[in-house]
């Protein structure tokens with residue numbers, strides 16, 4: 001038996017055993033990877049126009065905070081996220097809308113009327129009225145939303161990541 | 162290269178010795194019924210692995226348990242597969258462990274010197290049933306809820322201490338968030354620990370004592 005060029009019974013069983021184990025391992029193991037990654041693979045983008053009310057509600061040349069919430073489903077639970085945007089009317093018909101999320105590490109900036117700056121309390125980031133950087137660690141100006149005005153109502157285009 | 166690496170490891174870890182003692186044992190002439198112990202072990206491992214995966218999404222709270230199970234079944238990729246294996250594996254494990262016990266019983270394999278193998282086996286059977294009982298509540302659906310209501314009420318009929326046992330199991334006088342949380346804990350920590358340790362003892366004994374032969378006319 002031992003000198004035969006063919007597989008011994010023992011070798012045969014070992015090979016078959018290893019093959020079956022690999023098959024079972026793959027059949028459970030590969031789906032298991034998909035299972036773990038699943039939430040990260042879901043497309044979660046939502047895009048929508050958000051109504052910010054009549055344009056005439058907003059004073060000229062004075063950033064005004066507008067807040068709203070959006071509800072998203074995460075797995076078995078709904079999570080509500082709050083958004084804050086600064087509306088800056090630059091002329092009776094023109095408007096710019098900035099996100100209040102600091103471009104440094106995502107704290108929220110506040111408009112300070114006295115100094116005419118947006119200030120982030122976390123690492124002392126300062127932004128000018130048009131969102132540009134004055135000083136601080138932030139890498140870029142405040143993010144701006146696309147806007148549209150329909151029948152005198154102001155909308156912004158919100159893309160949720 | 163591979164051979165040298167293996168020899169290096171073998172010299173230090175004693176892999177060949179482990180292999181010879183654990184897998185290359187002398188066994189009497191046996192039949193397929195003798196595979197059921199290994200099958201029980203395999204099922205326990207499968208239940209353990211799929212169970213760990215289920216805890217990634219399952220939430221043991223009355224607000225979320227049901228919804229998290231629905232989420233696993235309908236939205237998580239291969240969630241149906243992982244839960245399906247755990248669900249059917251549970252039933253199969255009880256069945257296989259039970260038939261394994263019947264085989265050792267009918268072949269009189271529990272006799273001297275294997276009494277402790279049998280006794281550790283009894284612990285394994287009870288712990289396996291306990292896994293089935295505690296796991297059944299976790300989906301927190303109607304069936305789970307009422308099965309556990311009944312299941313925790315049954316020991317309540319024991320004289321004197323019965324009602325106390327019931328309230329220990331429920332964590333109070335009725336089923337609540339506490340019941341779900343303690344069933345979950347027992348299901349994923351206490352019983353698996355007991356089973357794993359007892360399997361260790363059980364297999365140590367099987368290896369130490371060897372497998373008994375099938376009784377014949379001389380016995």
Ligand code: HEM
Pocket residue numbers: 194195196197198199200201202203205258259261262265270271275278279280281282283285286289356360363367371372373374
């Ligand atoms: C999780 C559950 C269990 C596992 C993983 C397990 C595992 C094993 C394994 C691998 C063997 C080797 C021989 C064979 O497979 O037949 C064995 C033998 C044995 N088992 Fe179990 N077992 C379990 C439950 C039980 C139960 C419930 C009993 C009885 C109450 C039991 C009693 C025995 C006895 C007496 C032997 C020795 C058989 C012999 O030497 O011929 N086991 N077990």
Ligand code: FES
Pocket residue numbers: 102103104105106107120121122123124125136137138
């Ligand atoms: S997060 Fe705003 S300055 Fe760091």
